[in-house]
Amino acid sequence: MTAQALTPGNIIGGRFQVEAHLGGGGLGDLYKALDQKTEKPVAIRILASELARSDEVMERLRGQIKRASGLNHKNIARVFGMGKEGSLRYLASEYIEGHSLRQLVERKRRTGKTFSLKGAYNVIAHLCNALEEGHHQLIHGLPGPGAVIVNRAGRVKLADFGIVAAMQPNSAFFDQLGDRYAMAPELPLAPESITAAADVFTVGVVLHELLTGVPPSTPREPMSNLVNGINPAVESVVNRCLQGEPSGRFTTLAEVKAAFYAAIQDDSVQDPVAQKPQPPTQAHVQAQPQPQPQAPLAVVSPQAPPQGAPSGPVVTPMGPLGGIQPQPTGPFGLAPSATTSGTFNPLDAQLGAGPQAVNIQSLLAETGDATERWLIQKDRLDFGPFSLGDIKQQMYKGEFSGDEIIVDQETGDRGSIRHHPDLAEFTRVLERHQQVEAAHQNVAQADRQDRRRRALVVSIVMVSLVVLAGAGIGLWYFVFRKPPETREKIVYRDRPGNLSIKVAFNSEPADQAKKRRAWRKRPRRRKKQASGSDVTYLGDASKSGGDALLSQGKIQRTMARGVNKLTRCVQNEYRRNRTLRKVTIAFGVKGSGDVSYSKVNGQTSGPFHRCISRKMRLIKFPKYDGGLTHASFTMTLGF
Numbered sequence: 001m002t003a004q005a006l007t008p009g010n011i012i013g014g015r016f017q018v019e020a021h022l023g024g025g026g027l028g029d030l031y032k033a034l035d036q037k038t039e040k041p042v043a044i045r046i047l048a049s050e051l052a053r054s055d056e057v058m059e060r061l062r063g064q065i066k067r068a069s070g071l072n073h074k075n076i077a078r079v080f081g082m083g084k085e086g087s088l089r090y091l092a093s094e095y096i097e098g099h100s101l102r103q104l105v106e107r108k109r110r111t112g113k114t115f116s117l118k119g120a121y122n123v124i125a126h127l128c129n130a131l132e133e134g135h136h137q138l139i140h141g142l143p144g145p146g147a148v149i150v151n152r153a154g155r156v157k158l159a160d161f162g163i164v165a166a167m168q169p170n171s172a173f174f175d176q177l178g179d180r181y182a183m184a185p186e187l188p189l190a191p192e193s194i195t196a197a198a199d200v201f202t203v204g205v206v207l208h209e210l211l212t213g214v215p216p217s218t219p220r221e222p223m224s225n226l227v228n229g230i231n232p233a234v235e236s237v238v239n240r241c242l243q244g245e246p247s248g249r250f251t252t253l254a255e256v257k258a259a260f261y262a263a264i265q266d267d268s269v270q271d272p273v274a275q276k277p278q279p280p281t282q283a284h285v286q287a288q289p290q291p292q293p294q295a296p297l298a299v300v301s302p303q304a305p306p307q308g309a310p311s312g313p314v315v316t317p318m319g320p321l322g323g324i325q326p327q328p329t330g331p332f333g334l335a336p337s338a339t340t341s342g343t344f345n346p347l348d349a350q351l352g353a354g355p356q357a358v359n360i361q362s363l364l365a366e367t368g369d370a371t372e373r374w375l376i377q378k379d380r381l382d383f384g385p386f387s388l389g390d391i392k393q394q395m396y397k398g399e400f401s402g403d404e405i406i407v408d409q410e411t412g413d414r415g416s417i418r419h420h421p422d423l424a425e426f427t428r429v430l431e432r433h434q435q436v437e438a439a440h441q442n443v444a445q446a447d448r449q450d451r452r453r454r455a456l457v458v459s460i461v462m463v464s465l466v467v468l469a470g471a472g473i474g475l476w477y478f479v480f481r482k483p484p485e486t487r488e489k490i491v492y493r494d495r496p497g498n499l500s501i502k503v504a505f506n507s508e509p510a511d512q513a514k515k516r517r518a519w520r521k522r523p524r525r526r527k528k529q530a531s532g533s534d535v536t537y538l539g540d541a542s543k544s545g546g547d548a549l550l551s552q553g554k555i556q557r558t559m560a561r562g563v564n565k566l567t568r569c570v571q572n573e574y575r576r577n578r579t580l581r582k583v584t585i586a587f588g589v590k591g592s593g594d595v596s597y598s599k600v601n602g603q604t605s606g607p608f609h610r611c612i613s614r615k616m617r618l619i620k621f622p623k624y625d626g627g628l629t630h631a632s633f634t635m636t637l638g639f
Contacts, residue, residue: 006031006046012090013083016044025146026176027051027163032095041095042080050173052089057166060192064162065091067137075130077149077159093159098151101206102178105145109213114227117234117264118382120210123148124203124260126156128253131199134161135253139194141165141187143202144179145209153399154383167191181215182206185244196253197246203256204241204249216242233263360433363426364392376417377405385409388422395430402427548626550589555621555631562619563633569611570635576608585612586632593621596628 006029010018016033019041023030028048035042051057061082068079078094101123108114115123127148134140140147141164149157164187167173174180174188184201187194208216211234212226223230223238237259243249250256374391375384378400386394394400395417402418418427566585574580586599597604598613 011036012044012085012088013092016042016092018044025178026173026180027160035092043077043093043095045091045093047089047091048173048176050176051167052087054168057168058089061163061166064138064166068134068161070137071134071161073130073133075126075156075158076134076161077157079161091163094157096149096151096157096159098149098157100146101148101150101156102145104150105209105213114213115210117211117231120207121260121264122381123150123156123210124207125257127158127203127206128257130156130158131196131203131253134158135196135199138162139165139196140199141191141194142177142179142183143199143206144182145206146178148206165191165194184246186246195246196251197249200241200249200253200256201243201246203253204238207241207260208238211238231263234260237263360396360426360429363429364396373409375407375409376400377407377414382407391417391423392426395427402431548624550621550624550626550629550631552631555589555629558619558621559633565615565618566612566635569608569615570637572611573608574637581637583635583637584632585616585635586630587616589621589629589631591624591626593623595619595621 006012006018006021008018008020012018012033015036017036018031018033020032021029022032022043026048027045028051029046031044031046033042033044034040051061065079065082069081072078077096080092080094082089082091084090105115127143131140131143138161140158140161142160143158147158147160149159151157164177164183169190169192170188174183177183179202182202182205184194184198187198205215208214208223211230212223214226216238220239220242223235224232237256240259241249241256250259372385372387372390374386374388375382376386376391376394377383383400391400391406395402400417402416402423404417405414406417406420406423407414417423570580570583573583582601584601586602588596590596595616598609598616600606600609600612603609
């Protein structure tokens with residue numbers, strides 16, 4: 001199966017069902033898929049063949065992805081793992097519904113506009129937050145506009161952590177990246193040894209492009225020549241980020257954020273839409289709707305507003321996940337009132353609902369002026385720009401209320417949403433609808449509480465029986481179960497050169513021991529993870545393969561028969577190194593029964609390792625249906 005052959009319905013890794021192709025790029029094709037285990041969407045990146053066929057790159061990338069999967073931050077797209085499907089290598093990560101920063105910049109460029117200072121600060125603050133968090137584990141390498149995604153709620157997310165830094169030096173692969181113009185000059189020369197300064201350089205390129213609409217040129221033209229009114233302090237921040245030598249740049253991304261924040265404090269006069277920004281900890285930015293996205297991390301087109309009102313006075317409010325939930329007929333979702341059915345509804349009387357009430361769905365369908373010129377100020381931050389139809393949709397979802405301030409970017413007029421001539425009626429109807437919904441929820445909650453009280457006695461009896469039964473089963477298990485063995489030793493008395501070698505095998509493969517230790521150390525209460533976060537081990541899954549591991553008994557029996565092959569290597573190494581007292585050999589067994597790798601005292605090179613590795617490949621283990629099984633054993637030298 002090839003990346004080009006993937007179509008909706010294909011299964012990747014035995015669990016990810018492809019739903020749509022989202023685009024291509026230097027890193028490889030990107031797909032939206034459904035995780036059949038969690039029933040949640042994920043993004044699947046099929047790595048480019050130039051990357052997948054290099055064992056060295058894959059080995060480094062595996063370590064990078066392992067570290068990246070430990071990152072959990074609101075501005076970082078979660079990385080779930082790395083897997084294999086036939087000849088394909090793929091990455092599974094968080095699916096983000098939104099647009100790439102590259103798309104948003106290009107859209108503004110087509111209309112001759114750039115980001116305001118406040119809008120640029122919102123993006124850069126989030127980007128710096130993501131990188132600061134990520135640098136505790138690894139360097140991103142290329143946090144350019146293609147890797148920055150803005151979701152539909154306005155949250156900035158940084159994707160593709162750790163991939164670029166795993167590439168080979170001076171590889172032609174770098175020329176294929178969409179953000180290659182934004183990479184630090186030292187990145188292609190030594191990607192494995194880059195520092196945070198490389199990410200600082202790319203952030204400087206992003207900031208230059210947000211404020212001027214174009215990347216920095218070579219030689220660099222002053223920003224004030226490209227855009228009128230650029231504050232010299234702002235240009236100084238960009239110039240320091242773009243220094244050729246890493247030592248000349250900011251040391252951390254926190255310094256970049258703080259310096260940019262300070263530079264725009266006195267620039268509100270030159271930036272017509274900027275209000276004085278707040279400290280860097282609470283910055284937000286709102287995504288602009290984009291017609292057909294090209295290839296961000298995970299993009300779907302925004303939902304269009306409802307097309308016309310229902311035939312009757314029926315309200316169908318959005319559910320908690322954006323789905324439409326059926327409601328009873330009647331104005332604002334209430335049951336029929338006295339005016340329609342001849343019965344009196346006290347909620348209708350209390351809230352003033354009646355047959356003349358305006359249908360909220362019809363107001364949502366009236367999109368009005370489609371020009372995206374309106375900013376919303378909430379919690380002293382700017383969101384937008386929006387069209388009036390967008391603002392209605394955001395209010396309907398609970399993002400804004402009638403008390404927020406709406407600003408016309410073209411005229412500078414400002415006031416509360418509830419007093420805007422085109423939004424006043426919608427605000428009044430929406431607030432009435434919200435009151436009715438709250439009242440119905442209170443009634444429903446009271447009814448549920450009453451039912452729970454009636455069932456309380458039965459529940460207590462049932463729970464008590466279950467607890468007693470469970471306690472009895474648990475007591476039997478802990479009294480009569482066989483205690484697990486922790487270690488089994490097999491001793492050999494070969495004496496080449498008067499040297500005694502004793503071999504101690506681990507009693508379980510390393511994969512199983514690691515899982516057991518992790519379970520024992522797991523805290524009693526665990527924080528809920530983000531969407532799809534339980535996708536932690538993908539292995540080398542394929543349609544024909546399983547997930548079995550070679551048992552500890554088979555590993556020990558096989559090594560007991562073949563360990564004598566290793567004694568000559570140990571004897572020769574002892575002659576070279578008389579201080580040698582212990583040899584620990586870690587190895588992996590493939591499903592074919594062949595040894596795929598060996599490490600000797602943690603080393604993967606040198607004459608001793610080559611000798612041991614050569615002999616280990618002569619030992620044949622039983623075949624099994626699964627991925628790689630890791631194991632180890634220790635040889636102790638004595639006289």
